[in-house]
Amino acid sequence: MPSIVAPWMVKRELVARSEAETDPDFGHKPEERPYPDLVKFGVVNVDKPPGPSSHEVAAWVRRILNLKQTGHGGTLEA
Amino acid sequence: MTGVLPVALEDATKVVQALLGAGKEYVCVMKIHSEMPESRVKEVLGEFQGKIYQRPPARASVKRRVRTRKIYYLDVLEIDGRNALFKIGCEAGTYIRKLCHDVGEVLGCGAHMQELRRTRAGPFTEAEKSVTLHDVLYLHDRWQEAGDENLLRRFVLPMETALGLLPRIYVRDSAVDALCHGAHLTAPGVTSLDTGIGSRSMVAVFTLKGEAVTLGRAAASTEEILKMNHGIVARNERVLMPRGTYPKLWRSRQQPETKVRFSFSSFVKD
Numbered sequence: 001m002p003s004i005v006a007p008w009m010v011k012r013e014l015v016a017r018s019e020a021e022t023d024p025d026f027g028h029k030p031e032e033r034p035y036p037d038l039v040k041f042g043v044v045n046v047d048k049p050p051g052p053s054s055h056e057v058a059a060w061v062r063r064i065l066n067l068k069q070t071g072h073g074g075t076l077e078a
Numbered sequence: 079m080t081g082v083l084p085v086a087l088e089d090a091t092k093v094v095q096a097l098l099g100a101g102k103e104y105v106c107v108m109k110i111h112s113e114m115p116e117s118r119v120k121e122v123l124g125e126f127q128g129k130i131y132q133r134p135p136a137r138a139s140v141k142r143r144v145r146t147r148k149i150y151y152l153d154v155l156e157i158d159g160r161n162a163l164f165k166i167g168c169e170a171g172t173y174i175r176k177l178c179h180d181v182g183e184v185l186g187c188g189a190h191m192q193e194l195r196r197t198r199a200g201p202f203t204e205a206e207k208s209v210t211l212h213d214v215l216y217l218h219d220r221w222q223e224a225g226d227e228n229l230l231r232r233f234v235l236p237m238e239t240a241l242g243l244l245p246r247i248y249v250r251d252s253a254v255d256a257l258c259h260g261a262h263l264t265a266p267g268v269t270s271l272d273t274g275i276g277s278r279s280m281v282a283v284f285t286l287k288g289e290a291v292t293l294g295r296a297a298a299s300t301e302e303i304l305k306m307n308h309g310i311v312a313r314n315e316r317v318l319m320p321r322g323t324y325p326k327l328w329r330s331r332q333q334p335e336t337k338v339r340f341s342f343s344s345f346v347k348d
Binding site for chain 1: 079086087088094103150215227231234239240251269273287289323
């Protein structure tokens, strides 16, 4: 049996150090970010088709969404 | 090769750093070069769990020296004649094509990778909000026509998703802008944190609203941080939030009372 635990199996728990409140006037909850920040600080979980390279897929997403920059997390190549 | 490929947009490209080093999961079809008893194939594949040694293939973007990689699990799903289907959870930088080749060497008859699909990259899986390029094109077009932001939210996930596997540290509003200017995180700013942080662990620093502020390197463990009253808790490695998102609530170091000014004339004798 593998003795090493996959990072996605690790269970973590939050522990409090001190109490504090956040000012609703600044920032947004990530899931409530308004456009264009929603895109500017966004990630797309693409199901890569066979054929094009990871780099090309990232470039297509950039073109479709009319962006200046995209980057992919981990090349998925032959 | 197909499967999970997280694409970060604009300012979020900074989070790919956290994804490149993250573990991956693949489903792979391996072709064995001659008939082998099923039990033998299972046995050999089983040996490739835990720590393995691997020499990167000739066409690799890294130096070709033998290195160790962790294989978290390797589950054989089906063996049909010379084809073996398995699911593998592995450390970043594991070459599956090479692994198949090496399995063939151990079997003695040779084997190669026939097909590969990535089912996980760090916190991203194919089951959760995975979209095809067609979906991206279609939903983006519909959003441009209808203007409903929720159409974008159907496929654009917050960059925080990419940090899902990192231990978290939450900080108070007053600490945020200093961090955005590159300051290291000190103990008074911390409101809560995850268990299991070790000194030197990579950590993600969040606001109380859950927005990512920085990526950092912990300078102390969870237990130590809980007891600390002052001092650096995490060194800043990457700022993710733009400056000025939160108000500047920190004081600059006091300027000296009288500035010493040199001028050319002061050196010239009358």
